[in-house]
Amino acid sequence: MKIPFTKMHGLGNNYIYIDLFQTELPENRLSELAINMSNQNTGIGSDGMILIHPAEKADVGMRIFNKDGSEGMNCGNGLRCTAKYAYETGIVDKKEFTIQTKANIVRATVKENNEQKVNEVTIDMGAPILQREQIPMLGEAGTTVINEPFKVADKTLHVTAVSMGNPHVITMVDAIDDAPLTTLGPVIEKDERFPEGVNTEFIEVVSDEEIHFRVWERGSGVTEACGTGACAAVVAATLNKKVTKGKKIVVHLAGGDLIIEWREDDHIWMTGGAEIIASGIFYA
Secondary structure, three states: OEEEEEEEEEOOEEEEEEEOOOOOOOHHHHHHHHHHHHOOOOOOOOOEEEEEEOOOOOOEEEEEEEOOOOEEOOOHHHHHHHHHHHHHOOOOOOOEEEEEOOOOEEEEEEEEOOOOOEEEEEEEOOOOEOEHHHOOOOOOOOOEOOOEEEEEOOEEEEEEEEEOOOEEEEEEOOOHHHOOHHHHHHHHHOOOOOOOOOEEEEEEEEEOOEEEEEEEEOOOEEOOOOHHHHHHHHHHHHHOOOOOOOOEEEEEEOOEEEEEEEOOOOOEEEEEOOEEEEEEEEEO
16 A cells, blocks of 8 residues: 655654545544554554544544554644645635644634745644643542642652643653653553553743743653653643743744734634655555
8 A cells, every 4th residue: 555645743743644635544544544654664664644534523533642652632733734635735715714633623723835835833722721621630520630649650740631623641850851751751651540541741930931841751751852742831831830820931842933812802822833754655
């Protein structure tokens, strides 16, 4: 089977995109394809696979598969890349449109450069989910998790849990370079208190307008960036009174910067770039 693909990245968080407006794939092979394509030695190499497809309730749809073959609910960097692809290929013919994920429907706005290529995308990510059972995280239903002690391995962290359609747990640290990302990230990801696994973020709040950020993503491990995680980080910093709601916050990820704003209407707006790396044919 020959599969046309486009590889794209948002701040280094890279996925292989397949246009299902043009290509058909068997449902029972999607997880296998994600694993094989993502393998950097025998495939293309990526953080996973994203399918761009027709949607009943939005202008375009997006499905995310992690590099381990599991299907994700949402992906902020993937949304920006999907918006760029959909606009530049003519799937949509307007600069403001909707994208449907398994988690929700979001609004995207694209901005062109002088060469009529999309160089910036803003996404209305909707409102964060804070109820423990909706994240989901085990514990007393109807409560929130804000600066809560969390024993893992031989350490006690203080965590804040947020869902952006996918689960995140955020720990604030004094210095981002000292964050135990690779040691605790994989342990927390599979901790039994998170029945669906969890994305793990460590953040250093530099000021009321600036945050350093690192992430261990559920199903993918360390990645250069995570858009939903950056949104969750700003929510966590706000709930812990480290930054002010309504301000634009620069989040410094390993792959670059995102602008995140948690507005007074409770919606979170994310702005950042999206880039095409390559296109070709994958032989499956």
